Amino acid sequence: MTPRNAAAQTAFGPMALAAIEHNEPPARRLVDDDLAESFLPNRFRLLVRATRSEALRRAVVSAIDRSGPGLWASIACRKRYIDERLSDPLNDTDTVVILGAGLDTRACRIARHSDMPVFEVDQQVNSELKAAVLQRALGSVPPSVHLVPVDFEHDPLIPTLEEHGYRRDRPTFFIWEGVTQYLTPEAVRATLAQLRDAAPGSRLVFTYIRQDFIDGTNLYGAESVYRKFRKRRQVWKSGLVPEEVAELLAEYGWRLLEQAGPSYFRDTYIRPTGRDVAASAVEWTVMADR
Structure with missing residues (x-):
């Protein structure tokens, strides 16, 4: 039985988006994930x-874009950006850690060939x-x-990972996608502090919501998203300033x-598909190394 839990519910939307994108012809897809549908x-x-x-696919994308202009393309493009950075031949990390994994399919897509x-x-x-999803969709983990x-607000990250077999001396590709806005600023910093001792050669990709959107000083046309995540309930708690x-x-x-934002996603991923969509300025994606 699917848990009726707010934290669990946030896992469904991005994967439903990826699954719907897979119904696009290959040349028009913003992200390519053939497992997404089976995980839902x-x-x-x-x-x-x-x-x-x-026709129905266009209607769904248009409805989402009306409520949150550009968020459909932003979520799809950030997924593609992370997939590309992870599969980059120059990436020589030998462990992946996905922080706030939700229903993400990357681990299972990696397991197909590695x-x-x-x-x-x-x-x-x-x-x-x-x-439960992996048991149903694949037969096993x-x-x-x-x-x-792990509870990011309270639990020690690296020691808990080590209890499950992680080795901190191995260069690691950390993925922190669609998570930071749900944490308090203190928890964001605490997580970064726990990643401070990652092995040399490690990489970190994460996404964040702009601080001016969190503060309500610039809504970038996404008033309904602000009402949903900031006014009705304080679901989104943290933001960052790109220049900082x-x-x-x-x-x-x-x-x-x-840092990848709307112009990068437009030029790199959206224009080649010929689709009339735009990425939002509300969310940005960051790549870092050590």
């Missing part, structure tokens, strides 16, 4: 199958959900995939390599 609960799989109809260990870190309820329950990200990372021993 039945009610979402029914929606995804319905969007095999081009026994590289992947540690999926999430709240207990999401780890239990993921174990792949041997290289390790589910690690390098300094923040340096405090914890990381070096900013690049």
Whole structure:
């Protein structure tokens, strides 16, 4: 039975988006994830199958974009950006840690062609959900995939990972996608502090919401998103200022390599598809190393 838990519910939306994107012709996809549909609960799989109809797919994307302009493309493009950085031939890390994994399929896609260990870190309820999903969709949890329950607000990250077989001396690719806004600023910094001792050669990719959106001083046309995540309930708690990200990372021993925002996603991923969509300025993606 799917847990009716707010934290667990946030895992469904991005994977439903990835699954619907997979119904696009290959040349028009913003992200390519053939496992996403199978990881979703039945009610979402029914929606995804319905969007095999081009007309209905366009209607769904348009409806999402009306409520949060550019968020559909931003989420799809950030997923593609991370997939590309992870598969870059110059990336010589030999362990992956996904912080706030939700229903992410990367670990299982990696397991198809590699026994590289992947540690999926999430709240207990999401780890239990993921174990059940993998049992249903794949028959078992792949041997290289390790589910690690952690509460980012309270639990020690690295020691808990080590209890599940992680080795801190191995260069690691850390993925922290769609998570930081749900944490308090103190928890964001505490997590960065726990990553301070990552092995040389490690990489970190994470996403964040702009601080001016969190503060309500610039809503970037996404008023309904602000009402949902900031006014009705304080679901989104943290934001960052793009010009201050390098300094923040340096405090914890990381070096900013690049930040990807709407113009990068437009030029690199959206224009080649010929689709009339735009990425939001609300969310940014960061790549760093040490």
